[in-house]
């Protein structure tokens with residue numbers, strides 16, 4: 001029997017602050033539920049195996065793309081839309097396969113591994129600055145002084161965005177990301193996102209032109225060269241759109257991995273002390289942080305043909321909400337799912353999605369999380385304390401703290 005549920009409470013402040021009891025309730029109704037009429041989504045998939053199956057079957061479950069929008073999108077005056085719809089996030093095969101191939105060629109494991117010394121150097125620089133600011137017992141905001149600049153600098157290094165331009169980028173990236181939130185397409189948000197998209201597109205167009213003239217060892221150069229070698233693979237508009245979404249997808253997510261991770265550790269002094277005593281455990285801790293409080297709670301798919309998931313028939317033509325964060329707490333897979341336990345045997349989560357749209361930056365995000373948190377604990381040790389209670393995040397997409405005030409010296 002298929003249970004029908006309402007997703008209305010996902011829009012309430014109470015559930016936004018702590019959605020996990022709601023997810024636990026969904027699990028009690030099986031891995032897939034029908035959504036009560038009136039919602040944009042017809043089904044919610046939250047069981048781990050069911051969610052993984054939906055993500056893997058990209059022929060049946062497609063991401064939203066420009067052909068699915070019904071009415072023809074009016075690109076002019078709607079730059080944010082155009083950016084998203086020209087990127088890997090919102091395209092399906094064969095267009096997606098073509099774009100993704102291009103990115104996989106340029107964004108290689110070699111390029112990610114080669115970033116490790118740069119990540120360590122940037123982390124050390126940021127920690128020096130934090131130490132200066134925190135001297136004499138002053139409180140510092142971990143988010144703006146570390147969790148934001150580290151991934152922004154790493155992506156800047158990877159793509160070739162000069163350091164001086166990264167602060168300019170932040171508010172624009174946040175404005176662009178805001179419309180991806182559940183219920184985030186308010187007129188004000190859309191207007192701000194359009195302006196941001198216009199400005200960022202101009203920025204990357206200039207950067208790509210500069211790299212064509214003067215190649216460097218960065219991802220933008222690798223992509224413009226690959227584009228020239230095989231011009232049919234990616235249009236200029238697609239190139240720019242993908243540079244923007246890679247930059248956006250890559251830093252706000254990782255910012256929140258660092259902020260959520262540190263908060264979880266500060267709330268669990270025994271875990272913090274254990275990790276500090278053995279930094280080789282950082283990969284385990286980061287996996288558990290990603291499972292327990294992932295910044296990306298959901299993905300959306302459109303069902304292209306009549307099918308069945310976990311025995312529940314899903315008709316063609318409906319929208320499906322895949323709750324990755326709920327799948328990560330599926331009691332059928334994770335024993336005591338609401339317990340933060342870095343030693344758990346089952347560590348394979350859906351935090352980075354799965355199938356054709358599996359996160360391009362998973363390896364990079366893990367590396368930044370591991371090095372960032374380990375070096376922070378090594379540097380400040382037992383002196384790290386919360387200066388103010390951490391606020392409670394309310395987002396489901398890009399979930400994390402706006403500020404996290406710390407003391408770092410006695």
Ligand code: HEM
Nearest residue numbers: 088089249250253254257299351352353357359360361365
């Ligand atoms: C903790 C950090 C991160 C998390 C939790 C995360 C999560 C995700 C998830 C869940 C998806 C799949 C979306 C879907 O199936 O609808 C995804 C896709 C993607 N991620 Fe990440 N991500 C993170 C970091 C990064 C980084 C560092 C980069 C870039 C350097 C990046 C770039 C991308 C891109 C380009 C896609 C789209 C891939 C495609 O559609 O083919 N992400 N990410």
